[in-house]
Amino acid sequence: MRPALISFAVIAAASSAMAARAAPDSPNLVLVIADDCTKYDTEIYGGPAKTPHLMRLAGEGMNLTRCFQASPMCSPTRHALFTAKYPVKTGAYPNHTYVSDGVTSIASWLRSAGYRAALSGKTHINPPAAFPFEYLSTRPIPENKRPRQNPDFTAIDTFLGDCVKNKTPFGLFVCSHEPHEPWNKGDASKYLPAKLKLPPNFFDTPKTRAAYSRYLAEITYFDGQVGDMLALLDKHSLADSTIVIVLTEQGSSFPFAKWTCYDAGVGSGCVIRWPGHIKPGSKSDALVEYIDMIPTVCDAAGIKAPDDLDGRSFLPMLEGKTNKHKEHVFALQTSRGIHGGPDYYGIRTVRDERYRYVRNLTPGVTFKNTAIKTPWYGEWLAAARNGSAQAVGMTKLYQHRPAEELYDCENDPWNMRNLIDDPAFKNRAGILCDKLAAWMKSQGDKGQATEMEALKHIWKNAGDSVGEE
Incomplete structure (x- = not known):
């Protein structure tokens, strides 16, 4: 309707x-x-x-x-x-x-x-x-x-x-x-x-x-x-x-x-x-x-x-x-429908006072958006092609992410050091993973199924123009 x-x-x-x-x-x-x-x-x-x-x-x-x-x-x-x-x-x-x-x-x-x-x-x-x-x-x-x-x-x-x-x-x-x-x-x-x-x-x-x-x-x-x-x-x-x-x-x-x-x-x-x-x-x-x-x-x-x-x-x-x-605080990202974005790339996250847990719903998909096409990001990609280890690491981290991520926001406010595979943080990751799942259930968020419904929730698809982002 x-x-x-x-x-x-x-x-x-x-x-x-x-x-x-x-x-x-x-x-x-x-x-x-x-x-x-x-x-x-x-x-x-x-x-x-x-x-x-x-x-x-x-x-x-x-x-x-x-x-x-x-x-x-x-x-x-x-x-x-x-x-x-x-x-x-x-x-x-x-x-x-x-x-x-x-x-x-x-x-x-x-x-x-x-x-x-x-x-x-x-x-x-x-x-x-x-x-x-x-x-x-x-x-x-x-x-x-x-x-x-x-x-x-x-x-x-x-x-x-x-x-x-x-x-x-x-x-x-x-x-x-x-x-x-x-x-x-x-x-x-x-x-x-x-x-x-x-x-x-x-x-x-x-x-x-x-x-x-x-x-x-x-x-x-x-x-x-x-x-x-x-x-x-x-x-x-x-x-x-x-x-x-x-x-x-x-x-x-x-x-x-x-x-x-x-x-x-x-x-x-x-x-x-x-x-x-x-x-x-x-x-x-x-x-x-x-x-x-x-x-x-x-x-x-x-x-x-x-x-x-x-x-x-x-x-x-x-x-x-x-x-x-x-x-705890919660958030989500639905890339389906963004300008220059992938067909789908859903992200869900929960954070407590110190740690942030991130779940990427489709880690095998390459992440992209309008920033990927900018002249300055082009320099990042060129440096990666020319063998810069830092550029390779940055561009890979941005566009190719694992299924799960965990960050110590107190010691790593920019969220650059993923702790998900560190045994010392296994319990913390598990607690936050459960919190995120409970929140998603309370919201009626079915993960990838919800992502695939996203285009129905864009205003122009309801019959009117939305302007630019």
Whole structure:
């Protein structure tokens, strides 16, 4: 059955006629999310990309150092974030996807509580009926082009002014398209290729350095968008009454990040500020997931959310009452349907506080994506053909993986040393393998059978265009 459609224009018009009214002291929400940004590349997590506004926000709030998402791709990540459910449960597990009939999102829950629910920038969520946001833009944008847009801060400025004037609380999602390729924004001259320290899972070539320079510049450009948003909150005297969350999303399209289930792929930077409730300059190492963000906000604002969510509130942690939340976090990757990808290449993973276990469903299949066709990866392959042992090792590890992998994330944060065959870790691998199997069963995830159904869950196959990734 084709999902129902609803016009964003109708949603916007209806926003002024909400039946419910929020309590006068209800906090507002601003959630800013990047696009393809490896957390380790940002200044706040020890990387070279300068992020002064994110650093400022961390000084005024809490830095969550172990935040993870349910998929290392844009579309399933955003569906999981907004619905507080894991991807297979909602049907939104491949890229360019959509949720099944009956799935609701934070947009509906906010509106039912008397909030305005708005989004500006990248969407990549479908069908619109399940995500009844006001779409903020000063210019008309065709729906199939929205996934590539950046936030419109002029429209956001107007929106905030209207909310202040009418004393209406709001939930605002500021969705950047940066630093997604093609890495053509920001000042790359600030990051001279020859002087850069490359991540340990990169093979060092001139084109790799040049691409990394442009990518870092675009992270700083995204940080400027964070600054623009914070400035607007200050302008409208909303900073003290607003919960601000900034997320870096999944890793970049460089190898071993996006499209993979390593920490650099499904790990996310996360900073949260809520004046008067979160201790400035605090840090938490608790395990949290994107699916927990919205339940936490609902808990803080007294908003009723459905009872069947996978995510759960970590408000006590934010308020300093505990530094624990979850014992395990989970994620999956469905490569079926991605641009330049294989016919199928499913990955499932679970992580505890220290170890990550990865199961590759079809280890005999060669992994590929759009990154394989880039000039810089071409240099990696050329070096491998010319006998470089490091290049051979890197390209083999990226494109030809074993059935199981196990990593000590404390001593190996880039997940480069597979411990699966080490007898000392046999028990740990077994425990995590069982946890992963139980999670998959709870989600209705049948592994390879679920992978083969993925194309049915891509939006264009439901009858509409999805735009670009």
